[in-house]
Amino acid sequence: MSFLGELKRRNVFRVAGVYVVVSWVIVQVAATLEEAISLPAWFDAVAVSFLAIAFPIVVVFAWAFELTPEGIQRTTAVSPEDSITSQTASKLDMVLILALLVFAGAMVLPRFLPQETAPSTESMASDSSRDESMIAEATPPVKDASIAVLPFADLSPDGNQEYFADGISEELLNVLAQVEGMKVAGRTSSFAFKGRNEDLREIGQVLNVAHILEGSVRSQGDKVRVTAQLIQVSDGFHLWSQTYDRDLSDIFAVQDDIAQQILVAMTDELMSDAAPVIAPAARTDISAFNLFLEARDLIFTRDEKSMQRALELLNQAIEIDPTYAPAYASRAKAYTLLSDRPGSYGSIPAKQALEQAYADVDKALALDSKLADGYAVQGLINADTGRPDFAVSSLRRALELNPNSLDARNWLGLALAFNGRLRDVADQLKTLVDIDPLYRPGVTNTILYNYRIGDFETAKRVGERYIRATPGEVESIRIRSGLLRLDNQLGESTLLQETLALDKFDARTSSELRFNYYDLGIGAEYKGPHKVQPLFEPYAMLSEGDPAGALDKARKAVADFPEYYAAHTVYIRVLSQTESDEELAAHYAAAFDGSLETYATKLRPSVSVNPPPYGQLAVALRAMGDNAGYNDAMQRWRFTIDMFRAGGDVSPGRDRDDAAYWAIAGDDEKSIDFLESAFSKRHPLPVFEFSQRVLKSLELHPRFAALRRANLERVNEERAILGYPPLDESYYGIDAAPSD
Incomplete structure (x- = not known):
């Protein structure tokens, strides 16, 4: 008998067929079990591997052994007349037919099952309240043309090239x-998985991407291996893998090639006939590149010493390469973030830092007119110096060049606040945290602006997601404290800040802690370490009953930081509170040419949520007999408050603006209406709020006295949490007001 005939007689073909079909059924069951009972993601892969390895063993077994009435025996030991292979063949045929029917049914049946249809308008309406909460928590659908670049592993012999491996990853990400058409997960969230040997499916689900790029870098001497x-x-x-063994000087070509190969592999997902061609990376001396990568990692920490x-x-x-534009842009960013300006993290005098940053960003863009980081820092500087229109233009250009620039998108969101477009700001920041939910500056700003448009639920959700992902970290404690503050739990918020100050006492912690004390009337009685950023020291001194010292500090601040709108804002508010109307009017004439338009332009809230101090200017001009100037300032103030409200601002801050406006305008009832509204949204209000000069006309009003008592009660509740004695009514001067 021929070899094929013998294979047929021994039922080898039938056994192989049955094995293949049954194996397919087992694989489907394995995949279902993996998802249903949360088995490890490798479970179905192990099942497939085991079945593949077993296949040749089963075939050999079918050839070498035969089923007989006496059991399984070697085929060579069974005589032809005793063989029952024909009967076994019939049984195997029936098993194979049944298995094929199951296979065919599994393939065909879904085509005839009813498809899910969109719910009717009526059913959507009836379930809207339930669905809204579900939608809010849902993860956006995964986009096929999406990728996360995980930090490459450092396999260098000394293990000291982590910054280099991280740098390669970030360069590829950028x-x-x-x-166009590619969604790339942000750096912070991707890098959160560094050193965590987690299943790639879980990482993809967390980052909401369809593809992941991972690899390693091994650098030794002047050689590098990138996988x-x-x-x-x-x-x-x-989809693709490659190992490159190159000289270190070729690392730029390796980066370009990896990126291009990824685009080739993802051509279908990008819905393109051909992969886009990337622009080559900027070249420099490899030692300069190493220094740049290490510095960029350190800047990202936002830690002062780093x-x-x-x-x-x-x-x-x-010094090594004076023509390397990215180094100048990064140095400009470092100087800006290390200044003692509001919102920064260092102690370099703002004027000095600004001059150096200006020079560096100009140099960077002169060397490379398409450098996204250069435009991003330029936008931040423009925003700081009261040129929000230029800031928005620069930041939009940065995002055109690099849509994943986290800093640019964050700063653009803040710059849009200059005209009160808070809903637009919140939308911009939502895009940012969708790209990178662990980018801390974006998270804190998303919390703040969603709170200001009345969406505290989104603010909490964004904050809680960050806290869950980074439990115990300093920034998580800051965010938790901020959420408590916005949720009217000022005492608990302050306790967290005090705990943080014991562990990490820096300018930011100190300033945030000091403003909590400011709101609760805690000043001289506090003996612990704290300081306030120089621009804000006058506010602290006012709250502590030192108006002369506050005025001296405010004068010095505006002299030291003339370019910063915040310095002028602080100075003007202190001048008003100390009734220095003549000096305020003189400053208005000297610094702003006596032009309300110039005043409005220079003091627009480029990176703030508060309008310029129109009320203080109006009161001073009225005191100096300039009724026309007073009317113009009041009209501009009214327009600005309405603009913010039209942009979605429903915060207590806008209510307090309206309260001050109507108090100055002479409508005490309406003024108190807005103060009560502010108190209902955020209590307690700052103790200092009720002693503002702009609210002076309300001092004898019974409703104002009642509101101060209610606020004082809440202040004392929060002070008790911190162990401070209660304030009495004389703190507010309530004794002078008639009782109800």
């Missing part, structure tokens, strides 16, 4: 982000 692999999250399939070290590294990089 290149891919520039490809990269592109993985499809849905099934773990490797950023000071970054400045040193960038100085070295620029």
